[in-house]
Amino acid sequence: MSSLQPPAISCVNARVTVVGAGNVGSTLAQRLAEKDIADVVLLDVIAGRPQGLALDLMQARGIERHDRKIIGTNDYADTANSDIVVITAGLPRKPGMSRDDLLLTNAKIVSNVAKQAIEYSPNAIFIIVTNPLDQMTYLTWKVTGLPAHQVMGMAGVLDSARFQTFIAMELGVSTAEITATVLGSHGDLMVLLPRYTTVNGIPLSELMEQAAIDRLIERARHGGAEIVDLMKTGSAFYAPASSTCLMVESILYNRTRILPVTAYLEGQYQLRDVFTGVPCRLGCQGIERIIELDLTPQELAALHVSAQAVQQSIQDLHQLLADSGIMI
Numbered sequence: 001m002s003s004l005q006p007p008a009i010s011c012v013n014a015r016v017t018v019v020g021a022g023n024v025g026s027t028l029a030q031r032l033a034e035k036d037i038a039d040v041v042l043l044d045v046i047a048g049r050p051q052g053l054a055l056d057l058m059q060a061r062g063i064e065r066h067d068r069k070i071i072g073t074n075d076y077a078d079t080a081n082s083d084i085v086v087i088t089a090g091l092p093r094k095p096g097m098s099r100d101d102l103l104l105t106n107a108k109i110v111s112n113v114a115k116q117a118i119e120y121s122p123n124a125i126f127i128i129v130t131n132p133l134d135q136m137t138y139l140t141w142k143v144t145g146l147p148a149h150q151v152m153g154m155a156g157v158l159d160s161a162r163f164q165t166f167i168a169m170e171l172g173v174s175t176a177e178i179t180a181t182v183l184g185s186h187g188d189l190m191v192l193l194p195r196y197t198t199v200n201g202i203p204l205s206e207l208m209e210q211a212a213i214d215r216l217i218e219r220a221r222h223g224g225a226e227i228v229d230l231m232k233t234g235s236a237f238y239a240p241a242s243s244t245c246l247m248v249e250s251i252l253y254n255r256t257r258i259l260p261v262t263a264y265l266e267g268q269y270q271l272r273d274v275f276t277g278v279p280c281r282l283g284c285q286g287i288e289r290i291i292e293l294d295l296t297p298q299e300l301a302a303l304h305v306s307a308q309a310v311q312q313s314i315q316d317l318h319q320l321l322a323d324s325g326i327m328i
Contacts (some may be wrong), residue, residue, distance in 0.1 A: 040070045108138055126144060255283070
């Protein structure tokens with residue numbers, strides 16, 4: 001991996017392109033600017049929307065006390081020389097829809113976005129947020145031709161945060177005390193690991209009965225669907241934006257944090273040629289190391305089931321795209 005590393009990023013003049021000015025994209029642009037992490041280019045196909053959002057965010061700068069530039073555009077030329085490209089573009093889930101229901105529609109969108117973005121930012125690190133996330137991350141990697149350590153998906157940070165929240169609510173403790181660990185695909189087959197989940201260093205099993213842990217695991221697995229069902233006409237965006245912002249900050253400021261992200265596996269966890277959620281060290285080179293946890297046979301088997309479902313879905317995606325005249 002080291003021989004493929006791009007130049008280290010200078011966070012002083014860092015530029016992040018966010019493709020998709022919906023709820024997730026616009027909230028992420030706000031987070032990045034107001035936390036003084038990077039200048040932001042917000043791109044969308046809808047004329048006027050990203051420009052209007054960018055102008056609104058710029059007018060808040062004096063109140064929020066930052067001088068970051070936010071540009072709204074419909075032209076990929078304005079995204080040139082971005083350090084990071086975040087893809088949030090795509091259709092959101094509606095009640096009753098699974099993430100996989102979005103497969104072909106969002107694949108066409110993401111493929112087009114990735115091809116245009118890489119043309120203007122050939123050395124960028126790509127972070128994928130569009131669902132179904134594992135498959136869209138794989139598609140972006142294939143379309144851009146980038147080294148695997150420069151392409152990743154935002155999933156595990158969000159899923160871990162949801163598990164963390166539900167544990168905090170159950171125990172009545174601060175979320176800051178909780179470290180949660182989630183592996184696998186961003187979906188119903190995600191693998192939550194109570195053994196690697198602690199409250200101020202205390203294993204979760206010491207503080208909670210197994211029945212309660214199992215209940216919270218199920219709620220975390222369906223955390224996104226719960227929000228979709230409640231909102232009726234939308235899906236989660238605050239927590240996904242915060243999760244992506246954390247990843248961007250770790251990369252741009254070379255924090256080398258260990259975060260669960262969707263990464264390409266080449267033998268780790270006995271898996272190959274698949275993007276799935278695993279703990280990684282994120283720094284200015286992107287994914288600088290994949291951390292292999294010591295899993296029990298049951299945990300490893302669950303991770304393999306999750307990854308195999310993603311691989312099958314990718315095979316289906318290849319066929320769907322081929323039937324539509326699109327080759328990757």
